[in-house]
Amino acid sequence: MTYYTQAKFSTSAPDIRHLEGDEGIEVAFAGRSNAGKSSALNTLARQKNLARTSKTPGRTQLINVFELEEGRRLIDLPGYGFAQVPIAMKKKWQQALGEYLQKRKSLKGLVVLMDIRHPFKDLDQDLIYWAVEANIPVLALLTKSDKLKAGKRKAQLMMAQEAALAFMGDVTVQTFSSHNRQGLPELEQMLDGWFHRHEEKK
Numbered sequence: 001m002t003y004y005t006q007a008k009f010s011t012s013a014p015d016i017r018h019l020e021g022d023e024g025i026e027v028a029f030a031g032r033s034n035a036g037k038s039s040a041l042n043t044l045a046r047q048k049n050l051a052r053t054s055k056t057p058g059r060t061q062l063i064n065v066f067e068l069e070e071g072r073r074l075i076d077l078p079g080y081g082f083a084q085v086p087i088a089m090k091k092k093w094q095q096a097l098g099e100y101l102q103k104r105k106s107l108k109g110l111v112v113l114m115d116i117r118h119p120f121k122d123l124d125q126d127l128i129y130w131a132v133e134a135n136i137p138v139l140a141l142l143t144k145s146d147k148l149k150a151g152k153r154k155a156q157l158m159m160a161q162e163a164a165l166a167f168m169g170d171v172t173v174q175t176f177s178s179h180n181r182q183g184l185p186e187l188e189q190m191l192d193g194w195f196h197r198h199e200e201k202k
């Protein structure tokens, strides 16, 4: 049992601007469609169906809020970068996401999930830049690490760590696999830090 196993679905919001209750502490999860976000949330919570996983990219459209305990939340942001979404909608979404990162007072950390084989695509980079600008610490999670052999995995991690320096902010990079739970303790440690750091300041 860890703190995160108690995660419970709380609400869905159709739009980031409709997220309620900007109090307490929340940590958001974002990533391109199919990056493995739902799988990572399920792995973290040790629950099979907390966040739905699908093989159809782009299915996670709503913003899902999972409560850990009163005033502690995980926010599952919709996957981005889905080719079939019209440009106007993409722009609207990006603007809303930027606003969320800038204005959301309870947001204390952002996990950006990226397939270890294709990290730091344009939209990932935009998101990380916005977070850095807003002083939100970022954990870049290189997902599906089980897809690579150890040597290649290490090389990808080092390359991504090097690339992360360009953001000039609080950006940590680690590898992660929902299939074999590689990186789960490190992910939990980072989240613990975000939740606790702010608790102490209360």
Ligand SMILES: Nc1nc2c(ncn2[C@@H]2O[C@H](COP(=O)(O)OP(=O)(O)OP(=O)(O)O)[C@@H](O)[C@H]2O)c(=O)[nH]1
Pocket (backbone or CB within 6 Å): 031, 032, 033, 034, 035, 036, 037, 038, 039, 040, 052, 053, 054, 055, 056, 057, 058, 059, 060, 078, 079, 080, 143, 144, 145, 146, 147, 176, 177, 178, 179, 180
């Ligand atoms: N090998 C491997 N495959 C994974 C891992 N995590 C997720 N996948 C697979 O990648 C696909 C997408 O995973 P999801 O967790 O649904 O991805 P998502 O980012 O939530 O996708 P959207 O719902 O489109 O936002 C599924 O087929 C998963 O089985 C992993 O750690 N290792």
